[in-house]
Amino acid sequence: MKKLLLLTILSLFLISSCNSTIEKAQKKDTFVADNYTKKEVDIAMRDGVKLHTTIYTPKDNSKKHPILMQRTPYSSAPYGEGKMKTKIGPNVHLMKELNIVVYQDVRGRWMSEGVYDNMRAYLPNKTAKQSDEVSDTYDTIDWLVKNVENNNGNVGTWGISYPGHYATISTIDAHPALKAASPQACIGDFFFDDFHHNGAFMLSYFRAISLFGTYKDTPTDSAWYSFPKMDSQDQYQFFLDKGPLKNLNEYFQYDKLDVANTEKDKNRIDDFFWKEITEHPNYDSVWQSKGIIKHLDKVPSTVATMIVGGEFDAEDLYGPLETYKAIEKHGKENYNTLVFGPWDHGKWARSTVENYVGNYYFGDSISLKFQSDIETKFFNHFLKGNGDKNSGLPEAYVFDSGKKEWKSYDVWPPKNTVKENWFLSANQELTSDKKSTEKINFISDIKHPVPYSEDIKTVFTPRKYMTDDQRFAARRPDVLVFETEVLTENFTLAGDILAKLKVATTGSAADWIVKVIDVHPADSEENNQKLQDHLKMSNYHLMVRSEVLRGRFRNSFEHPEPFIPNKKTDVNIKLQDVFHTFKKGHKVQIQVQSTWFPLIDLNPQTYVDNIYKADEKDFKTQTHSVFTDSCIEFSVLK
Structure with a gap:
């Protein structure tokens, strides 16, 4: 009898609590x-x-x-x-x-x-x-x-x-x-935000194109656009299999987007935003005006x-x-x-x-x-x-x-910041002084580009990768790694970062990606409930900032130019502001690579006037080089 009474009281309490919660939610x-x-x-x-x-x-x-x-x-x-x-x-x-x-x-x-x-x-x-x-x-x-x-x-x-x-x-x-x-x-x-970064097309956003480019000229309270459907949950393999960007044109025809249209010209592009992107690969008057x-x-x-x-x-x-x-x-x-x-x-x-x-x-x-x-x-x-x-x-x-x-x-960046150059030295070192001028080579295999994430998924617009653990990339042969010794005192960056690379390529075109990474101590135990099961904070490689520059735009976003094969060339990449302290016991790491897939589209690595119209034959594996008189200019808070 006592048990029954207790169960009844408990049930009434739960019902009362539930009703109270519902009432609060309804009131809100x-x-x-x-x-x-x-x-x-x-x-x-x-x-x-x-x-x-x-x-x-x-x-x-x-x-x-x-x-x-x-x-x-x-x-x-x-x-x-x-x-x-x-x-x-x-x-x-x-x-x-x-x-x-x-x-x-x-x-x-x-x-x-x-x-x-x-x-x-x-x-x-x-x-x-x-x-x-x-x-x-x-x-x-x-x-x-x-x-x-x-x-x-x-x-x-x-x-x-x-x-x-x-x-x-x-x-x-x-x-x-x-x-x-x-x-x-x-x-x-839009040449530097969202759909492009320094001229490189953000391929991972391709499904969002129709949201902005499907034509409409009458008011409606219902969606008039439809999103392209991917027949895969593996976006890396999906885009790799699709090949050149022009093969994506079919996704931006109205008949492919379930929008009524009687014409069946497979080369026609009906989405005006996709057409704008593909017809204007450079920072011309169209982008400048916007x-x-x-x-x-x-x-x-x-x-x-x-x-x-x-x-x-x-x-x-x-x-x-x-x-x-x-x-x-x-x-x-x-x-x-x-x-x-x-x-x-x-x-x-x-x-x-x-x-x-x-x-x-x-x-x-x-x-x-x-x-x-x-x-x-x-x-x-x-x-x-x-x-x-x-x-x-x-x-x-x-x-x-x-x-x-x-x-x-009182001002941003803070007044008490100074510019410091840190050099990409041999033996994977990031040092405050230039030790030598050597050439470090890596092969950029067009069939095996560096992924931007180790997750197997498709996403509408990627976000999580901005703080992803970069160990998966650091362990690839086509990603160059440079890092400091373990820091003996805090090192705070406050402001923008400029990567001043000295590079060469056997081809006539290449993209360059630079990532700034906070390597956590091996004995770190600050794990959290949202950390993916296969990860630990021990030695976590936190990406603090990253950016890409399409190499053809190294001197001008309006007037692209090819690389001269095997010629040492300056490529400067501005990375947006950070405010981050690399704490004592951590390390500062720089990663340099040439593909970042499918966050950005694949560069053919041979120069073509318009990458959106490149053919399969234009895509070639090349050997790239980074010279050790390259440096990263940090804004350091003193």
């Missing part, structure tokens, strides 16, 4: 519906095109509220009366503080009119009826402050990734009502900016760093700050407590702290407060990914 999920009204409007731009805009207005009309706006190519759904998002705004704090929150489908996407242009070019000298994303943003803000009730006249913009690009756009020739903008993981230039970094001299001092980026963001690392630096360079009077944390793409907007990137653990509540103490404070100060430059926030709030701690600086 209905916060927006309980506290906001939603209105969908189509706002006419100066050229007559109407952009679909969703406005969430607080039911509390006892005071005026600022407007927080995100413009996006990824849909402002859910569409329709009574259908509401369960989370709005940059974070839960700003949502619960009852700001007016606006989402807009950009021109040509989803429910907006017009035709979409990927990274639509900015027109500095527009006529009265000409439009671009700058004018679309201006016209939208103008309508909002004049037509949305109970707004206080102050507008802030934010967005992550592509929406981050539109947040950057909002700052150029900005509307007077725009007081604060936070471009986050913002695309700066890049936004060079226009950031037009950000007025009336707009405060907070640029946010992830130190291990595989998609958009170039964009936020170059955006911050460009505004800093041109806007001496601007309030411009940088937040640079231990995140992959957009992870700072998530609510998870434990902060992992792939196998690597950086700490707890890192994203939550950013949302509450940095992001919310920034928007409140400039949209609700007096908006002066005394925001209480640092100029640069950056995370030391080696020590796993935040630091604040």
